[in-house]
Amino acid sequence: MKHKILIFFIIFAIPAAAQNSAEARAMLEKSEQSFKKSGAITAQFTIDIRESGRAHTQSFDGTITIKGDKFNIESPDHSIWFDGVTQWVYSSETGEVNISEPGEEEIQAINPTIIYRIYKKNCTINYDGEKTIDGTRKVSKITLIPKNKKQDIKKITLHIDHGSLLPVYLHIHFKNNGLENEIYINSYKTNQEIPDTKFIFDTSQYPNAEIIDLR
Numbered sequence: 001m002k003h004k005i006l007i008f009f010i011i012f013a014i015p016a017a018a019q020n021s022a023e024a025r026a027m028l029e030k031s032e033q034s035f036k037k038s039g040a041i042t043a044q045f046t047i048d049i050r051e052s053g054r055a056h057t058q059s060f061d062g063t064i065t066i067k068g069d070k071f072n073i074e075s076p077d078h079s080i081w082f083d084g085v086t087q088w089v090y091s092s093e094t095g096e097v098n099i100s101e102p103g104e105e106e107i108q109a110i111n112p113t114i115i116y117r118i119y120k121k122n123c124t125i126n127y128d129g130e131k132t133i134d135g136t137r138k139v140s141k142i143t144l145i146p147k148n149k150k151q152d153i154k155k156i157t158l159h160i161d162h163g164s165l166l167p168v169y170l171h172i173h174f175k176n177n178g179l180e181n182e183i184y185i186n187s188y189k190t191n192q193e194i195p196d197t198k199f200i201f202d203t204s205q206y207p208n209a210e211i212i213d214l215r
Helices: 007-037 104-108 112-118
Strands: 040-050 058-067 070-074 078-082 087-091 096-100 123-133 137-146 153-161 167-174 180-192 210-213
Touching: 007 123, 007 137, 007 153, 123 153, 137 167
Parallel strands: 096 210
Antiparallel strands: 040 058, 040 180, 058 070, 070 078, 078 087, 087 096, 123 137, 137 153, 153 167, 167 180
16 A cells, blocks of 8 residues: 655544544454354355466365354365364365364465454454445455464455345455465355264265374
8 A cells, every 4th residue: 555645644544544444343343243143154155266377267166164163164176174173184186184283374264254363463454345246235345464474364355245244255365376265155054053073074984085194
């Protein structure tokens, strides 16, 4: 963002920025409360992945199930289970399952609800106004910029639906290789009855999988 040189603009830019941030935080707080009231959630999503300088975009559909800090993701090539501490990633192509204990930065790249945790302490927040998507759907556009410059994520753009107050779009910009993830959340089912076993890798379902423990 270009800095204003004239003192007139500097004086009036300060309270405007504070108001902008306050409006964004208020919307995120409303969204967080709506998410908490939604209980366990199952959502259908589309993700587009691309790197700078490459015309090809990897795109696929999938399902994410969320219950508190736990989640399960099912996509054509990979299945991911996270029980709040341990993550299992199974590749249908290699038949391998990698076990790890991922950090917050790794989790936020694939789990949209981590936004509610990081915005309160780790990000500069801007409210970019309202827009209409899909012809009639109104959303609030919010930009989050991590304060930690060593973090791989450069910027996150988030759209929050005015009706459900839930996230419907995330655009994550990474520093390395100009990598970008665009996540479109196409539908939600809320207050689902989901057992905790949904978020743990079941070895009996993958008897031939090669286990690679990276912890």
